[in-house]
Amino acid sequence: MTASPAREPRRPARSEASDVRTVRLCLLGFGHVAQALCRLLGAQERVLRERHGLRVLVTAAGTRRGCLVDPAGLTPAEVLARAGHGPALPQAPLPARDLLAASDADVLVELTVMGDLSAATNAVPYRPEATAHVLEAFRLGMDVVTANKGPIAWSWPEVSQAAAAAGRRIRCESAVVDGLPVFSLLEFALPDCRVLGFEAVFNATTNFIVDAMGAGRSFEDALAQTQADGYAEADPRNDVDGWDAASKAAALANVAMDAGITPADVERLSLRDVPLERITRAREAGRRLRLVTSVWREPAGPTGPAGEAGPAGPVRACLRAEELDVDHPLAAVGGESLAVLLHTDLMGDILVCERHALLPQTAYGVYADLMHLCRTG
């Protein structure tokens, strides 16, 4: 999404000889998504050069345990090679602020984690570390691409205002539905269309657990199987206790509906509290239990004396276990698929569904955001 009018990239380096523009990246976080992105950028190197006139170099990559800074820039394949199979970045870690400054990059690709939300409430507001990373990038004149829900879900007013003030842009296609183009759909394909609300199945880990419980397994068994199959995190609390879905709901509502909410405003449900019998009974009755996130706007306030529209009502959101008829658009969204049913004013209901919400799709969403910044910068 564009938080400000598109401007020239900060430091386009165009080689006179080849007319290829170099884009310099700072990768903050070098886990699954960052490595998948490096593999994708490596595989696309020729397309980037021949079709888009671009050369993508990484001038810095960092985690809490190590970093790699090379002011001349490394190709994504070189970064992967330098990290080895560990993978471990070979230099001593730098604080994020210093890494960003040392990178002298055009774009921060923020791929750190949201953190443990188990203690977050409205009374104890949570501030993801990533928010500070993003703000620092704007201060240094960089655009930002992130797959991290944190800054969008918890700090969107601050982040979007800082981007506008700095004349920079932030894009986050992979933060909500693993690369499925939802933000781009709204931004580019649906001009003047207002999102009135949405319903979504946002979390694949809980999909797997619900499906396994539907086949008669206990919650603990189903969770262990989902972890063994590599679909659930070692620490599954954000997924199982609804924080992941609540964060995605807040992020999409903030950007698409100007909701001004945080995940703590979303009425949550933990899958631990859904009895096995309820899931199996729904299945026996020919229905499908799904964890559905619903977001809607309350009716506007009273109209003014001259008939002018009243103030917009607040946005509400909840995550509930719903027993859906098999022909409900979200009933078939299980396993590794995810979907959002958008309710709009000009286009009615639009279902966007991703059959395989996996690492390559997430990396592709980051790639698509980068391409957008490069094409329009």
Ligand SMILES: NC(=O)c1ccc[n+]([C@@H]2O[C@H](COP(=O)([O-])OP(=O)(O)OC[C@H]3O[C@@H](n4cnc5c(N)ncnc54)[C@H](OP(=O)(O)O)[C@@H]3O)[C@@H](O)[C@H]2O)c1
């Ligand atoms: N995996 C997916 O399919 C997927 C899908 C959609 C969205 N996402 C989002 O994308 C982001 C990255 O996911 P991932 O799967 O790549 O996670 P991951 O494999 O756990 O990697 C996270 C990386 O961030 C680093 N990190 C964490 N906190 C940091 C900090 N404060 N400063 C510097 N580095 C830090 C970690 O290294 P250290 O521990 O050494 O610091 C690690 O390199 C997350 O926000 C995730 O929610 C992931």
